[in-house]
Amino acid sequence: MKYVVQEGxxxxxxxxxxxxxxxxxxxxxxxxxxxxxxxxEFVANGDLDAEFVNVESEHSALSLIAGAEACGIRTFTATxxxxxxxxxxxxxxxxxxxxxxxxxxxxxxxxxxxxxxNDHSDSMAQRDTSWLQFYAESVQEAxxxxxxxxxxxxxxDVMLPAMVCMDGYxxxxxxxxxxxxxxxxxxxxxxxxEPEYRLDPEEPMTFGVYALPSDYMEFxxxxxxxxxxxxxxxMRINREYRxxxxxxxxxxxxxxxxxxxxxxxxxxxxxxxxxxKEAVDEMKDVGLVRIRTYxxxxxxxxxxxxxxxxIVAVVDRAFSYGxxxxxxxxxxxxxxxxxxxxxxxxxxxxxxxxxxxxxDVFRLVKRAKESAGGEVIWLNLKA
Amino acid sequence: MAQPQSVAGIPVEExxxxxxxxxxxxxxxxxxxxxxKAIGRNAIAVMSTGCLEVSTGLYNRSAWKIPCIHMLxxxxxxxxxxxxxxxxxxxxxxxxxxxxxDGGTIDIGFGSLSGxxxxxxxxIYICLDNEAYMNTGVQRSGATPYAAHTTTSPSxxxxxxxxxxxxxxxxxxxxxxxxxxATASSSFPKDLYRKVKTACDLTPAYIQVHVPCxxxxxxxxxxxxxxxxxxxxxxxxxxxxxxSDEITNVMKIGRRKPVEEYLRMQKRFRHLFxxxxxxxxxxxxxxxxxxxxxxxxxx
Numbered sequence: 001m002k003y004v005v006q007e008g009x010x011x012x013x014x015x016x017x018x019x020x021x022x023x024x025x026x027x028x029x030x031x032x033x034x035x036x037x038x039x040x041e042f043v044a045n046g047d048l049d050a051e052f053v054n055v056e057s058e059h060s061a062l063s064l065i066a067g068a069e070a071c072g073i074r075t076f077t078a079t080x081x082x083x084x085x086x087x088x089x090x091x092x093x094x095x096x097x098x099x100x101x102x103x104x105x106x107x108x109x110x111x112x113x114x115x116x117x118n119d120h121s122d123s124m125a126q127r128d129t130s131w132l133q134f135y136a137e138s139v140q141e142a143x144x145x146x147x148x149x150x151x152x153x154x155x156x157d158v159m160l161p162a163m164v165c166m167d168g169y170x171x172x173x174x175x176x177x178x179x180x181x182x183x184x185x186x187x188x189x190x191x192x193x194e195p196e197y198r199l200d201p202e203e204p205m206t207f208g209v210y211a212l213p214s215d216y217m218e219f220x221x222x223x224x225x226x227x228x229x230x231x232x233x234x235m236r237i238n239r240e241y242r243x244x245x246x247x248x249x250x251x252x253x254x255x256x257x258x259x260x261x262x263x264x265x266x267x268x269x270x271x272x273x274x275x276x277k278e279a280v281d282e283m284k285d286v287g288l289v290r291i292r293t294y295x296x297x298x299x300x301x302x303x304x305x306x307x308x309x310x311i312v313a314v315v316d317r318a319f320s321y322g323x324x325x326x327x328x329x330x331x332x333x334x335x336x337x338x339x340x341x342x343x344x345x346x347x348x349x350x351x352x353x354x355x356x357x358x359x360d361v362f363r364l365v366k367r368a369k370e371s372a373g374g375e376v377i378w379l380n381l382k383a
Numbered sequence: 384m385a386q387p388q389s390v391a392g393i394p395v396e397e398x399x400x401x402x403x404x405x406x407x408x409x410x411x412x413x414x415x416x417x418x419x420k421a422i423g424r425n426a427i428a429v430m431s432t433g434c435l436e437v438s439t440g441l442y443n444r445s446a447w448k449i450p451c452i453h454m455l456x457x458x459x460x461x462x463x464x465x466x467x468x469x470x471x472x473x474x475x476x477x478x479x480x481x482x483x484x485d486g487g488t489i490d491i492g493f494g495s496l497s498g499x500x501x502x503x504x505x506x507i508y509i510c511l512d513n514e515a516y517m518n519t520g521v522q523r524s525g526a527t528p529y530a531a532h533t534t535t536s537p538s539x540x541x542x543x544x545x546x547x548x549x550x551x552x553x554x555x556x557x558x559x560x561x562x563x564x565a566t567a568s569s570s571f572p573k574d575l576y577r578k579v580k581t582a583c584d585l586t587p588a589y590i591q592v593h594v595p596c597x598x599x600x601x602x603x604x605x606x607x608x609x610x611x612x613x614x615x616x617x618x619x620x621x622x623x624x625x626x627s628d629e630i631t632n633v634m635k636i637g638r639r640k641p642v643e644e645y646l647r648m649q650k651r652f653r654h655l656f657x658x659x660x661x662x663x664x665x666x667x668x669x670x671x672x673x674x675x676x677x678x679x680x681x682x
Contacts, residue, residue: 022472023465051468055461056498063458063495067429067465070452073472075465093454199450199466201425201477206445208430208453210437 001245002180008139008171009034011178012104015146017048018186019102021076023068025053025061029083030116031168032106036078058083062090062103069099070207072198074150076101080168081108084122088129094161095130095223097208100153100195101161102146103131107270107317108168109352117353118168120270124318124326130223132162132230133295135269137255139176141292142166144247147181150190151237157229159195165294167271169353181245189244227296234293253298255290256305262287264365265306265342267331268315269294272349272356276315279361286365291327299334306335312344313368319348324376345371348378356380393576394420403446405438408604410569410594410611411511412438415482417572418509418592421579424449426478427466431459431487434518435511457491459483460499463506471505478507478583485512485526488591489552496589500559505586507579510552513596521599525550528619529671530664531651533599538654543664548671556589557625563588564625569595570611574622574634585626593620601650613645618672621679633679642669 004011013035016024024043026036042048051068055061058079065075079087084105094101105123109115123133132153136142142164149162166172181189197205211219231253238252249255257277259265263285266276273290280286289305291298306312312335316325323329328346335341347364350356360379367377389395398419405412411434419428430436430453439446440453454462459481467479488496488510499506515533516522523536529548532538536545557564563585567575569592582588595610597603602610614620615636622634643665646652655661655668676682 023468025465051472053464053468053502055464056494056501059458060461060464060495060498063454063461064465064468066454067452067462068469068472069465070462071427071466071469071473073469089455090458097454199427199452201427201450201475204448204450206440206447206451206453208440209442209445210440210453211442215442 001182003177004180005175005177007034008142008166008174008176010038011139011176011180012142012146012166013038013042014180015143016076017042018181018183019147019150019190020074021050022073023051023053023065023075025055025064025077027055027058027061027079027083029058029080031108031172032078032080032083032104034172035104035106058086059090062087062094065101066090066094066097066099069101070097070199072193072195074193076103078104078106080106081110081122084126085110088126091126091129091131093208096219098159099161100159102149102153103161103163104142104146105163105165106168106172107165115352118170119351119353120165120317121351123163123165126163127295127326130160130227131295132160132293134162134164134293135291136164136166136171137271137273137290139171139174140178140247141249142171143178143180144241144245144249147186147190148237148241152230152233154193155229155233156196158226158233160223160226160230165270170271185244189241231296249292250290251301253293254301254305255292257288257290259287259289259305261285262309264311264313264368265289265309266313266315266361266365267291267327269327270317272315272317275356275358276361279358283362283365297330302331302334303338306342307338307340309342311368311371312342313364314344314346316346316348317350319351328376343371343373345373346376348376349380354380391573393417393572396420398424398448399439400446400448403439404441405434406598406604408597408607410596410607411435411513413572413607414511414569414575414592414594417575418480418579419449421576422478422480422507422583425476426480427452427470429459429463429466429479429481431483431492432456433484433487435482435484437518456487458495459487460492460495460508463508464499464502464504467504467506479505481506481508483508483510485510485514486516486524489525489550497559500556500561500587500589503561503587507582507586507588507590509579510589510591511594512591513594513599514549515599517596517599526552529668530655532654533651544654553589553591553625557628560628561587561589562626565590566593566620566622568593568611568615568620568622570608570615571622571634578624599651601653602648606648610645610648613640613648616640617642617645618675618681619645619668621675621681623679630679633681636681639676639682642672
């Protein structure tokens, strides 16, 4: 284990390297670039024994690693924003073909207007692609999530790809002190990738078949079962990781902060939770529920913790135009079956990288306390 | 008596099983069978979405005796690049071959093909050119010939059919300065077999195979070989190779036949025979054949 102060992208690249991917594909997009640049450097210097392929688009980046993954090789790519949007159909095909790769998404807003700064519009738009989705609060968590994600994704009864979402710039370009685990310990934690099925001339198999209406639905049902199975693994691997590396994040699905006697719960994801925690420390009766695993959705955990609060303020860093924030919709849906439901309201914050400060969280809580329920409030809009 | 292992130098063993769902008289399936005989069992095939995939890759009824992967329409070259890198990591000497249609290659998959060729992956890319989007119902592609009637380039009082000549994809592939580019035809199996064999040792390789489609072109299913031959004999399709940037081994055709003979056999050109303007279009098509004959020294 080493303790370093370095750029977030550099730390995540080291985490990827510790997982020993055999094939890495990359196409540059801000703010993902520093991650793949660092990996290219590791390979060029002989520090990482992998095939590093510069492709001509993100569509091909994911297609290429899917091809390698189907041969039984662990793979990696990273992207952001438009790049993730360009991958959209490949995301569906990768999960449908049960290829458990791991991709880091350096979260960034989507065009138009062109904007390279952070929000969650890019990964939120890929919610239904059957990828596991995790959101890191800190660089340390992005490092740990990268290593954990391979374990979860490659579990025999999961076999789904995983997206490790880390906020662009806020985490990728920030110098943060982190603990980088030792290679030997990661090797012990993450055994080599040995999938049950792979492309092999010794044992011919057809991957990516054409399924008629008589069969298609069962393929999809299997994906849903795999998502449900993933919950157990996420929680178990979170515990195992703590035993081995000394760090855990809530129960792996959600992390609760000052929720014991909270009357107001803020629900949020990603790096903004650091700011929210700071604000929460200075307020009475306010806690934070941080969603760490967005897919599979932690519906039981959220019901358990939110059933006892009076007000739930859901922070969204993306928007479903014509309706409301996507996390808000899902929280309401999760709470609907409860007999006594809290008041819920929605705050849209920090789109396209607009800064959110501790004072903003105070204002948000004040507005939430005045809420009659159901409001969707765009915070910090210019008058 | 023991079964022969090969006939005319081509192995008897089939690596694409019968019972698949391709149309009778399908030129493409014939080309794939021949190509697989040249490539052998120690290989992984990558397909793009199209006729071939839906007719041979049905769930629980795969016709493939070698491992095979299909993912999407436009990404076969990228998937193959990944398969190749994975095999390299494993120290495997298995070959990687792509089978993709003209749409998946020349239109929607062109970027991914170019990337694969430019990066120099050890992949044999075989474009099965039936000159339109057949799987979706005969819509025009960048490989559809001039004046052909398709469902999205219909002939009519204000339309000659497809308004543009075919994209010269082999020339663009060759512009990547890759070791081997060839054109071939499912009507000349021995030539196709030899070219795929050659490609195995000269990767990245690009082979574009002219594969007549009775369903899309409108001819009797017994005439596939004949139609393919006529394309060559009229010089509307030219079989050649490009090795080290030089065009070589152009298939000689003896006495060239008028394009009319080829066009008349296919319903997609029927409108050209129905009017005076049509006759002028046939002259134009003849001029294209003449250009090919001159360029490749066929006469």
